[in-house]
Amino acid sequence: AQTVTQSQPEMSVQEAETVTLSCTYDTSESDYYLFWYKQPPSRQMILVIRQEAYKQQNATENRFSVNFQKAAKSFSLKISDSQLGDAAMYFCASTTYNFNKFYFGSGTKLNVKP
Amino acid sequence: GAGVSQSPSNKVTEKGKDVELRCDPISGHTALYWYRQRLGQGLEFLIYFQGNSAPDKSGLPSDRFSAERTGESVSTLTIQRTQQEDSAVYLCASSPGQGRHEQYFGPGTRLTVT
Numbered sequence: 001a002q003t004v005t006q007s008q009p010e011m012s013v014q015e016a017e018t019v020t021l022s023c024t025y026d027t028s029e030s031d032y033y034l035f036w037y038k039q040p041p042s043r044q045m046i047l048v049i050r051q052e053a054y055k056q057q058n059a060t061e062n063r064f065s066v067n068f069q070k071a072a073k074s075f076s077l078k079i080s081d082s083q084l085g086d087a088a089m090y091f092c093a094s095t096t097y098n099f100n101k102f103y104f105g106s107g108t109k110l111n112v113k114p
Numbered sequence: 115g116a117g118v119s120q121s122p123s124n125k126v127t128e129k130g131k132d133v134e135l136r137c138d139p140i141s142g143h144t145a146l147y148w149y150r151q152r153l154g155q156g157l158e159f160l161i162y163f164q165g166n167s168a169p170d171k172s173g174l175p176s177d178r179f180s181a182e183r184t185g186e187s188v189s190t191l192t193i194q195r196t197q198q199e200d201s202a203v204y205l206c207a208s209s210p211g212q213g214r215h216e217q218y219f220g221p222g223t224r225l226t227v228t
Contacts (some may be wrong), residue, residue: 004156006156033215042221043203043205043221043222044219044220044221045157045205045207045217045219046219047216047217050216091156091157093157095215099145099209099215100162100164100170101159101162101170101172101173102147102149102157102159102217103159104149104156104157104158104159105156106155106156107155107156
């Protein structure tokens with residue numbers, strides 16, 4: 001089994017600033033995948049970014065990037081130029097090569113201040 | 115195109131009653147997942163369907179929970195003899211398969227057991 005830990009229940013950032021959300025995971029698998037999902041108040045989960053464990057290069061998607069530290073089993077999400085629409089719950093998740101089961105962290109609530 | 119849809123969006127039921135939740139995945143998606151999200155918590159994996167393979171039921175919390183899926187179409191999650199601890203949002207996600215594993219989530223069904 002895998003475990004995913006998000007140690008920051010809530011964070012705040014000023015609009016246009018940068019914020020980093022933390023995530024650590026534990027797995028005995030050698031082939032796995034990591035994700036960040038966003039859940040706004042509408043409840044609709046939206047994929048923000050994904051990282052394949054076998055890739056050394058950190059994934060980026062526009063203002064979103066990750067810092068993947070495989071040895072430390074750390075997978076943090078950096079949001080640059082924060083916007084009011086970024087306010088949401090953010091969940092870190094992991095899965096193995098066969099994608100049969102996803103493990104989610106408990107989430108970080110991100111507040112964006114105007 | 116149409117996304118994942120779930121019905122009903124909200125369900126209030128009395129303790130001891132059976133409930134059936136429905137998920138319509140994106141057409142052509144071979145994989146389908148059910149999750150439970152208790153208030154303020156992350157997603158808890160329940161069950162996974164992949165094509166015509168036997169489902170992975172390892173996340174179902176008790177024998178009161180069951181799920182069906184006909185081929186690669188609609189899925190139903192049934193909870194028998196509901197208990198108050200079953201109160202949660204139940205989320206469904208589908209995934210294309212064939213090497214593409216990003217999940218597309220529905221808006222969820224909020225179940226309240228009184």
